[in-house]
Amino acid sequence: MGLFDKFQGLAAARGELEKLGVDPFGVEIERILSPTEGIIHGRRTVLAGTNNYLGLTFDPDCIAAAKRALDTEGTGTTGSRMANGSYANHRKLERELAAFYEMRDAIVFSTGYQANLGLLSGLMGPDDVVLLDADCHASIYDGCRLAGAEVIRFRHNNVEDLAKRMRRLGPRAADTLIVIEGIYSMLGDRAPLREIVEVKRELGGYLLVDEAHSVGVLGDRGRGLVEEMDVLADADFIVGTFSKSLGGAGGFCVSNLPALDLVRYSSRPYIFTASPSPATIASTRQALVKLEAGRDLRARLRVNYERLHSALEAMGYTLGAPPSPVIAVVLGERNEALQFWKRLVEHGVYVNLMLPPATPNGVSLIRCSVSAAHSSEQIDAVCRAFSDLRSAAGIVAAELGTG
């Protein structure tokens, strides 16, 4: 078995994409113009696949804060916090995140992926059990793997299934970590959080809620599904990212449990990574202020996603979930999805293409993420593209011989 033999499957799959003239995983945004617009293939394109839910990437105050930090603190920290020291602003951001959630403390990680990787691998060990919602993000699976913990999946959003699996664990259930997400990234559906909290209250265990796609989006102050469902006190750990609503890069975990501070010493992804750069920390701190006060942004976001959702539904598209900023259009067949995605880009609309096995149940998805920064005209343009393709959908299917 040669070193590169394992790539044969991948090479074949990519060759197939080249033959079809579609490159969904190598898109170059030649120029970024605003949170919601860029140049792709020389064409002005509405960006509707960015996770930029509040549109803060071009916020003047966030940019000014980042520039000031660049000038005063330099371009990078050149090391990990454990070995090379924390900057005062790393700790300030952690205290601000803890205060935001009214929790004891927070840890900042260098990426959102690393927040799950770092927390789970630091917290869990080979003798521990993690109960994962089957649709949890790859970073959660990878964190459990790095921990060497025993991983048990339960059927997506199925509270009965969770309870059944908890009961099977017997006395071990009391120390199990249940991991769920506020909004799931593929279909845009929410966790039945209150019911899950009930299971935890009855059978024990700890609860980790990954609010990557719901921070800034749900809840009056933007604290996510835990706030919207009023169960903040039942979440033992909340994980989130700076790279979506907060418009930066990085991730965090907050908790009321004193042991969180010890996770720093056991988390290899925390110990052996350079800390976030001063500019990133500065823009994130500013963005957090905007996010918390951003009821107007959340209201605008909601208007936008509800409009797109109802328009797509009216066109007869099958959608993955009730309205949320993640709107997944379910397309069954892979090649149909590829062609569809390509035509959307040709229509000046950039969205995400998601194929199995990254998707649940083997479906192919066209995934839109809506922003508060989308203008009414931009939402119109997205609707128009989908509508044009709806009438052309039969033609696409016929060309592929699937019609």
Add this chain to the structure above:
Amino acid sequence: MTGDITLDYPQILAEICAELATLTQGRVEVGEDTDLLGDLGLDSLQVMNLMLQIEDRFDISIPVNILPDVKTVRDLAMQIDNLLRAR
């Protein structure tokens, strides 16, 4: 079927084959040497979803961690045998 710890290996094997038969709908002959990925063409996610079914069939927890050691139906049957004995 739930919670029966008296199951012996041939019975476990038969149960797994029955579960796989519903998945393959008879298109592939399933036996001890059947490779879950190679012969049945399952991807990693489909294998994990198959485990959910099998967990319920035997009323046990099968950690996702054991999957790297499971290539064939025999591997799976032996893992389940071990898990049932360990209870």
